[in-house]
Structures are given as C-alpha cells and as structure tokens.
Amino acid sequence: MVTTFLSVRTEKFPETCFNKAMAELAHSRVTIREVADEAGVSIATVSRVLNSRDDVAPETRELVSRIIQERGYIANRSARGLSVGRTGLVGVLVPLVYPAYFSSILSGATEALQEHDLRAVLSPTGHQHDREVTLLDRLMHGLTDGALIVLPEESSQELERLLDAGYHFVVIDPLMPLDDRIPSVSAAHTSGADQAMKHLLGLGHRRIAIITGPDGWVATEDRRRGYHAALAAAGILPDPELEVESNFEIDGGELAAGVLLDLAEPPTAIFAFNDNHAIGAIQAARARGIRVPEDLSIVGFDDVEHATIVTPTLTTVRQPLAEMGRTAVSLLTRLLERQSFETLHVELATRLVVRESSGPAPS
Amino acid sequence: MVTTFLSVRTEKFPETCFNKAMAELAHSRVTIREVADEAGVSIATVSRVLNSRDDVAPETRELVSRIIQERGYIANRSARGLSVGRTGLVGVLVPLVYPAYFSSILSGATEALQEHDLRAVLSPTGHQHDREVTLLDRLMHGLTDGALIVLPEESSQELERLLDAGYHFVVIDPLMPLDDRIPSVSAAHTSGADQAMKHLLGLGHRRIAIITGPDGWVATEDRRRGYHAALAAAGILPDPELEVESNFEIDGGELAAGVLLDLAEPPTAIFAFNDNHAIGAIQAARARGIRVPEDLSIVGFDDVEHATIVTPTLTTVRQPLAEMGRTAVSLLTRLLERQSFETLHVELATRLVVRESSGPAPS
DNA sequence: CTGTTAGCGCGTTCAT
C-alpha cells in the first residue's frame, strides 16, 4: 500500500516539479490537487469539504479546511462550470450602459443577481444588431447560465429560436410584441399614458401634444393608445399635427417640441416620451420665451434623476426601472431552477409623479 | 482499426443515447463531438476550423462550417477557458453602478473590453469593504483573467498582496496613495483644482470656499492642495471656515453650501467636489434668494450630464471618465499579455468647462 | 492536412 503510494508519488514528481515551477513563474493559482497533496488526502475528499458534504470525518474536514485557508485556495470556476454544467454567470444584454434608463435597470438587476450568488456579464450591443449568431455569441452560450435582454432589437422569431435552443432568458421592456412563451418584464405604458393625460386634462388642457418613440415599438404604441383613449374620453378630436416622433436624446426632444411650439395653434401641454424629451421641451420653450408651466405644461416619462434636477422639476410618469431589473432576475432564477410559473409576463405599475412642470391650462 | 473503432463506438452507445435523451430533455447544447461525428472528422479538426486555423483543407473547412451553422453549434466557453487557461472575462469592481460617475467609467471600460474580445463581470460592492475583498478573491481565482477596480476601499497593502499573488488588475481613481507597483489610472486632480481656482480668481473672486470629499482621499487632498496653492499664489490667506467636507450626493452639497452661505462673511464663490455638490449649492443659493452667478459663482467637478441640465448650467472641471475606463482596459490587456511598460501609472488631464454658473465677483 | 493522445480542474459514481 505504502509502496504503491510512494511509487505513484515518485512517478508524479517530475510533473509536479514542473507545475510548481510554472506556478512560480506565472503566479498561477492553487489547484485542488495541491491542497489534496498537502493534506495527504484525495482530491475527492477536498471536493467534499469544499461543497460541505457531511460524509467527511471532522478531523479530516478541519485539516483540509485549514490548508485551503492557508494556501488561499479558491475553486476554479471554469472547471466547476464544466463539471457541474452551471457557471453562476448571467449575460446582461443592454444597448448602452451609460444612460440613466439603462444603468437603473442594471443597478437593480446586478443587486438581485448578487443575492442569488450570480454575477452579471455585461454585453453592451451598441444598438448594432447584426446576425443572430452574434446574439448567441453575445450571450456567451456555454459561459452563462442564462441572460437578461434589455430592449432587444431582435425579432420575436429570433428570440423564439433562442428559446427553442433551450437557452434561458428574460426580456426587459420588449421593443416588439413577443411570442407568449418568451418571459418578459415591462412597465404599464398604457396606464402611465392614461395617468399623464388625466392629469393634464384635469388641469384644463385641451390641446395636448405627444412626442413619441419609433413607430411600432410597444412603448410607443401603448402610450399612443392611452393618449388617444384619454382624448376620446374627454371628447377631444385628435390632431395629427400634435403627434411627433423623436429619438431619445435631449436635442431630439428640443427639436420635436420646437416644431410643436411653432405651430399656428401650438399645444398648451406636451406629453413627452421620456424625461430627456421633456427636458428638451423645456429648453425649446425657454428659447421661445414660453414659460413652463404657466404657458406650457410638460409631462415626462421614466422619472430618472434628471427629472429632479432640471428647472422646473419634471412632472413625469415613473417607471420602476431598478425594480424591473430585480423582477427579471427573479423570473430568470426560477427559470434556471426549472420551477413552474403562474405567469411568464410581468407588467409593473407606473405612477405619475407631479412636480413643477405642469400646471393649469392658460385661459 | 475499423473493428476497434466500432467496438469503442458500441461501448459508448448506451451512454451516448443517454446523453441524447438528456439533451432532448434539458435542451442541452450541441457539443464539438456531435459536430465532428456528423461531419465525419475528428474533434481536433472541428477545433481547428473553430479557431480558424489555416491548416485545414478548404473542403473540410466548408463542410464543418456548414454543420456548425446548421446545428447552431457554439463553443462552450467554460471548456475552452479550462483548456486555454483564460476565460476572456474581466472583473469590474465598482461601488455602485447607477451614479453617472460610475456608469461613465463603466461605459468606457466595457466598450474597450469589447474591442479586445473581453467581457466585464460586473461586481458592485456597495461601498462595503469586506464585500470588495471577497468579491476580488472570487473573481480573480479562475473566473476572470484580471480586474478593474474603481475607487478601491482596500488598503495599498491588501492590493499589494493581490499583486504578489500574481493577479492582474488596474486601479481606477485610487482613493489612497498606492504602492508604485500597482497599475493605476486617475485624473489630474491638482491641475483641475488649479484651473478652477484660476478661473474664479480671474473673475475677481477673493473669498472662495471649497467643498471637499473625505479627508485622506487622494482626490480630496490633491484638490485641496491645488486650492491652497492658487490662493497662496494670489496672496490670499486661507480661511478654515471656508473648507467644508461632505458626502457625494446633492443633498450633501446643499447642506455644505448652506453652512457656507450662512456664514457671517459668506464666500462669493464655491469650488465643489463634484457636480452633485455644485447642484446642491445652486439649490441652497436659490433657497436663500442668492443669485447664481450674479451673487455667487459655483464651479463643479466631473462634468457629468447633470451639469448641462441644471439651471444655470454648470461651470465644471471635466474628468474624462469614459476615457479613464478605456485607458485602464488598455493597461490591463497589456498586463495580461505580459507586455513591457513604460509606465504603470496614467494620469489623464482634466479641463475646465466654462458655462453659466460662474461669473464676475460682485463688487 | 488530419487523427490520436493527453491534459485543463473539478464533481461524482463506485468501490473499499
């Protein structure tokens, strides 16, 4: 027995020496084998201790634990991932990371992931949606256990293929209507628009403009629908002149608002697609000597920090962005654990936050 | 030969069948072996075309590529990582992800990482020191190839230990003075403070207050030094009353500015530690009926988007945050590739951006 | 140009 052991050890020595040399050279990390050797136990035993199994003798456990401590050993995630089939990583696909809209979602998501001992692997797409291969690639199939996809530019079809490939993911704020099997988290756009419009109508506004996002987007269409429904309910005929589309930036909002304010019969209120637009609208008004909210009321959407910094502060429809991130993580973890679901689709409530940028309609 | 092959295959059949069944069940992904089998080539050959080696016959390459396409095969990154010894992941430790300061850095860093075919593993520490330590530990061991550490709360000693352990990382905006061997990227705080002060002094201000960050931080001390040097150069005696410390939020700035403005002899200008403070100062001034910049000039630091949204827009010292992220990535990749260095420390220039919040001193 | 072989570090039977 002992002889065999020794002979094995002898045979392995050159290799071990080489490895050690490499370790010194490359500062490579401690492996489970080194711990096992130093403790004079097998790799399997160390593995048992690592995963806190109960079939290990107390003394053995303590010995191994001590050596693990001393040598500062930490399991190699790649190896464990390969062996177990899970990596503890979640891909997060997001068009950009900087804008407050995205970083809010990201913030909530990473926090929630942390609580599940998962980590986010960031993959900004920069709005470039090439081929579906790159989608899979970006998801890092084989490195991530699943993914969160924010504002996907992919079609429902492409996402369905992902689903069929057995990949687990949750879509946050879908751009397009998605197949029912695709898990998603979004905000109550229609209701948000309704709240904004009721607020403005309640203030006596009758000529209310809307700045929208791109045609076809769920957010655009839902909010437009809310806008029209509210107008209809108030017996107001919609005026196509009062609907303009814009990009997402402040300058886009300024431009769009400029067009509206320069109309022969300008609106007394603007319902903007996001807070950036609303801020742009404030600037457009200021440039024309139009006072907000005395001459013009403005309501934004999102309620990011900007809304409280601009003068006047913004009345806006709050989207619970961080909460959307959290919720998506909660869906995803249940997917990963193959739990059953009541529903794959969560719509979080939006809420009007009234501040200074809206007021009674001018008489 | 053939017999052996068949026999091996036969032996493996039951297992293969099982795996296939599992695959159906768990929607597990296509492996390199399946591709190889279907193409009638060896695994090595598939690997070769995967890594676009040139020692593959054109027909073979095309055949394999086609099957890879058809079956939607994507390499398992864990396996590759285990084999190659690199994961293609970089840990990014950051106190929080939401604030513009951090998301700006993050934005630049992830972009640059993308260009090197690396991905960021996001690890918010929530300003908790112990969490930072354990996170670092976990990240560096077998999960990531290296790390970016933003505003580390770790002492130089702790970081040096990481260094000695052979970990590759770059510190962005060090809080404390670090050992010279630790690679770092920061902004020119002293010069930034100097520019701000010269600007204010040039406008005739003599009683200039400063809102600082926590004592001992590099940013605080460097800027304080710049502040004092500029005062001295102008022959102005520093007044301890005019130096107040604050947290990083708007309300902290408002509070600090409030104290300053309520002094018996209030300052005519405030040099704030960041844009949030400056915005808070504007609010404090507004609350007291003090006009900016007529009665009070304010200069911020950072130049995040907020600076252009607030009224009046902020004169501020611009830190190239995204660029700092990029630069750190560039240092890190060179570290990873064990290239030689001219310098491990990069200090990026800051630049005064003059907007509306600063003006001539009141007479 | 292609196949064979040998690991990468870890979890996991199956013996003992």
Place this chain on the structure above:
DNA sequence: ATGAACGCGCTAACAG
C-alpha cells in the same frame, strides 16, 4: 469515511 477512475468540452502537442 475515503480513494480511484471517469467525464465535462475543448485545445494543443505530436505523429503520420
């Protein structure tokens, strides 16, 4: 309670 042996999916020597 513990160890030997195998496999996870892939890359990289080394033959031929």
